[in-house]
Amino acid sequence: MRRSTAAAVGTLTGAALIVGVRLSVSAPAVPAAAPPAVDLAGSGQDVAPAPTKKKPADADKDDDSDKGADGGSDGGSSEGEAGGSGLKDGVYKGAAVKNPYGTIQVSIKVEGGKITAADATYPTTADSATINPPAIAALKQSTVKAQSADVDAVSGATFTSESYVKSLQAAIDEANA
Amino acid sequence: MHHAEHVMGTVVSIDLADNLPAPALQAMIGDVCDWLHDVDRRFSTYRDDSEVGRLRRREIDLPDCSADMRHVLEACADLWRSTDGYFDAYAAGPLDPSGYVKGWSVEVASARLAEAGSARHCINAGGDIRARGLSGKGEPWRIGIRHPWEADKLSWVLSITDCAVATSGNYERGDHVFNPRTGSPARGLRSVTVVGPDLALADAYATAALAMGDAGLSWLAKRVADGYESAAVTDDGRAFTTAGLPAAV
Numbered sequence: 001m002r003r004s005t006a007a008a009v010g011t012l013t014g015a016a017l018i019v020g021v022r023l024s025v026s027a028p029a030v031p032a033a034a035p036p037a038v039d040l041a042g043s044g045q046d047v048a049p050a051p052t053k054k055k056p057a058d059a060d061k062d063d064d065s066d067k068g069a070d071g072g073s074d075g076g077s078s079e080g081e082a083g084g085s086g087l088k089d090g091v092y093k094g095a096a097v098k099n100p101y102g103t104i105q106v107s108i109k110v111e112g113g114k115i116t117a118a119d120a121t122y123p124t125t126a127d128s129a130t131i132n133p134p135a136i137a138a139l140k141q142s143t144v145k146a147q148s149a150d151v152d153a154v155s156g157a158t159f160t161s162e163s164y165v166k167s168l169q170a171a172i173d174e175a176n177a
Numbered sequence: 178m179h180h181a182e183h184v185m186g187t188v189v190s191i192d193l194a195d196n197l198p199a200p201a202l203q204a205m206i207g208d209v210c211d212w213l214h215d216v217d218r219r220f221s222t223y224r225d226d227s228e229v230g231r232l233r234r235r236e237i238d239l240p241d242c243s244a245d246m247r248h249v250l251e252a253c254a255d256l257w258r259s260t261d262g263y264f265d266a267y268a269a270g271p272l273d274p275s276g277y278v279k280g281w282s283v284e285v286a287s288a289r290l291a292e293a294g295s296a297r298h299c300i301n302a303g304g305d306i307r308a309r310g311l312s313g314k315g316e317p318w319r320i321g322i323r324h325p326w327e328a329d330k331l332s333w334v335l336s337i338t339d340c341a342v343a344t345s346g347n348y349e350r351g352d353h354v355f356n357p358r359t360g361s362p363a364r365g366l367r368s369v370t371v372v373g374p375d376l377a378l379a380d381a382y383a384t385a386a387l388a389m390g391d392a393g394l395s396w397l398a399k400r401v402a403d404g405y406e407s408a409a410v411t412d413d414g415r416a417f418t419t420a421g422l423p424a425a426v
Contacts, residue, residue, distance in 0.1 A: 139394060139397075139398050139417040139418065139419060140417065140418050140419075140420065141415060141416065141417055142415075142416050142418075143414055143415060143416060144324065144325065144332050144410045144414050144415070144416040145332060145416070146324050146327050146330035146331070146332065147330060147331050147332070147334070148329075148330060148331065149319070149321060149331055149334045149425075150319065151319045151320060151321035151331065151334060152192065152299055152312050152318045152319050152320065153190065153192070153299055153301040153306050153308075153318065153320050153321070154301070154304070154320070154321045154322075154323055154331070155301070155304050155305065155306050155320055155321070155322050155323065155335075155342045155343065155344045155370060156304040156322065156323030156344050156346065156349065156368075157304055157323070157325075157344055157345060157346030157347070157348055157349035157350070157368065158187055158279075158303040158304050158305065158345075158349060158350065159187060159188070159303055159304060159349050159350075160186060160187060160303075160349070160350065161183050161186060161187055161188060163349060164187065164188040164303075166328065167328070168321065168323065168328070168329060168331075169188070169190060169301060169304070170181075170188070172190070173179065173181040173188075173190050176179035176192070177179060177181075
């Protein structure tokens with residue numbers, strides 16, 4: 001049980017690191033003492049005790065509240081787990097982490113003892129050109145051209161009552177009067 | 178029927194293309210002009226007796242304000258948030274909602290015309306335009322965007338039916354748009370045009386982008402998702418357009 005808890009913490013930490021790379025920002029709340037990454041090869045036995053938030057395992061009365069293992073089925077000794085990696089199948093969500101760009105939450109999916117998917121929710125609406133792809137690429141660029149054409153109205157910076165008489169719009173109004 | 182009205186410190190050109198009796202069209206134009214003068218009286222920052230003036234002097238509180246004033250203040254607050262603070266009705270110190278009021282009043286004027294039976298019209302309030310239906314030629318309205326250096330030339334021509342076109346720039350009235358982050362006049366963009374469903378928002382977006390400077394270009398690109406296309410010219414003459422800009426062929 002401790003192994004599965006530690007493994008879950010490890011996987012979440014690993015996913016957080018992956019997200020850190022994807023966003024090119026340092027994930028702020030990754031516990032420094034956590035193991036470096038998920039060992040997908042299956043030798044990740046000697047991980048450090050869970051560094052955050054959990055009580056030490058001696059208070060094992062009501063560990064149904066264990067958030068690390070989804071569903072809290074606490075009968076799970078490691079025999080039935082596939083692949084020997086210590087990863088239980090399921091979908092795991094990490095804690096929501098706040099950074100200057102918004103709140104990020106990672107999730108991973110484990111199938112057959114291996115991580116088969118990792119994802120993260122991250123802000124898409126905030127003022128974050130750093131994260132959102134630079135939208136300027138969506139604009140067509142050229143040099144400004146001058147043309148004359150027959151138009152119904154002219155849009156431009158607001159003219160005053162006085163400068164109106166010199167405007168193209170005044171000429172249009174004149175022609176339609 | 179065509180009419181040009183001096184109001185709100187500028188000239189509003191009203192073009193009705195409906196095939197209706199002249200008295201009906203005249204009545205519609207009269208109603209629009211009355212509305213615009215009414216808005217001017219209530220929202221002018223130049224008149225001491227306007228509602229804005231009384232609100233500035235704290236002679237009235239928010240609950241005592243007209244429903245229109247409460248709408249305007251709420252919209253300005255929403256825009257302050259959605260433009261990262263670059264649309265700021267308090268940029269110059271005391272409340273000045275003019276950057277929203279003009280576009281909004283024309284948007285309302287167009288809605289009033291539609292309600293009164295006009296399906297084809299174009300209102301141009303000093304360079305900010307709201308059009309509906311087809312022009313008198315039976316085609317989409319052709320809207321020129323003024324060239325930011327050559328007053329008698331156009332930089333683009335748009336073809337629109339039911340939408341708004343707003344342009345902000347510093348070339349007409351000098352430095353009147355400020356970057357609220359620095360307090361200095363906006364630099365980087367010479368002219369910003371925004372095209373979309375609502376003139377009040379299009380106008381506010383154009384002003385906000387102008388205030389942002391170069392960063393306004395990428396901000397504008399993101400407004401496409403909300404239905405607002407744009408065309409902008411930088412201080413050094415580069416021109417940018419979004420892919421969906423309804424350029425005339």
